[in-house]
Amino acid sequence: MESKLAQYSALPQKDKGLAFISLIPEVLAQTDPARDIHTLVDTLINHDNVGLVVGRQVLSELVKVLGEGAIQDHDLRKRVVEETLATVLPRIVSYEEQVNGLKFQLADLLESEEEWSEAARVLMSTSMESGQRSVSDSDKLRVYIRIVRLLLEDEESVQAETYYNRAALLVHSTTDREVILQFKLCQARISDYNRKFLEAAGRYHELSYIGEIDEEERRHMLTAAVTCAVLAPAGPNRSRVLASLYRDERSADLSTYNILSKMFLDHILRPTEIKEFEQILKPHQLAKVAISSNDRLASAGNNDSYNDDNEPATSTRTGPSTVLDRAVMEHNLLASSKIYNNITFRGLGNLLDLTPGAAETMARKMIEQGRLRGTIDQVDKIIWFESDREEDDAQGRAGGLGEVEEAEDTGAPFTKRWDAQIRLTAANAESIVQHLIERGLVQITAPVV
Structure with missing residues (x-):
């Protein structure tokens, strides 16, 4: 190989390109071509007598042939691509386009190995502002969407949001239906990871109706919509989303239909049902939630007022520990308002598995936010729920705080x-x-x- 390379390097400049290109099929036909490919690339890149024009021409052909699957063995192809990249990277200014081509191939190989984050980082290192060629906005958009998708596979939502924001600036530049649908899916997933569950549920549900998407994928999106709706903060906005999902005839076939129907019909959820639902949640949907210092102090202060009672509190919990915990407690509180005219702080605490002070704090916050209709009597330690709820369950007028946007009649x-x-x-x-x-x-x- 060395003698042929030396011979071809001595040829006239106009003949060098074709001569070096003719070596590529010969090298790739070997059982282990990695060593000879490395020698060829090193000669093209680091020998001044070859020339930049010839080097780009031959390297582009090599990248093209590798991309077409000239090497079938996955591990061997990956090693060849990595070694070629390592050789060319020091001269990236001169071979920018070829380096980008190799990086895209390496990202494909890593993605097939389910090395999501590594594939995303390889794509992040590609140059989108090339001096050798013009990169269109639609091409940039495809790369950014792919990076977002890969990062979300490994739950790296913070970095994914950075590239999602870049993609959002370019989404107007394409009319490709597939790219637009991929972007909308990224929108839904980003909202999901940011715990904007109501927004995510609406977007997942919208995508589940699109015929171009595979039926199994649409079913998966409908399941994701139900999951996000269940995790959303209880209140009139969630009631609208739950109503829309409950009326979707496809929901009856989902494993999550039981909890969906119970939430829509304002039934209190039991621990066994919650445990079953918890099994299908992703790690970010089971994230720990911190109790604010103000809420902690309020709960502790209220609990002190129960020291004189004969009956001790049955729970020592001062607030929800996870996103699911909070969603279920708020739902059960809202459901209890449909059953009782009033309830003591202690009784509500027993229902929610919270201390009486923490139960009062949760009810107070929901009333303040317009998600629960009622008043709190701190002297008698009773929460009074508004009794006239026949036509107004989902409107959310709360304790003299004024009107909340009127919700669709949920039918329950x-x-x-x-x-x-x-x-x-x-x-x-x-x-x-x-x-x-x-x-x-x-x-x-x-x-x-």
């Missing part, structure tokens, strides 16, 4: 809606009859005894 509970419709129909009929009587069109006769 159905019996109350039917009762209201019957009363309204009877009242309308009575009004019509009274109007006819006043105009003399109808006469009421006394019943025959």
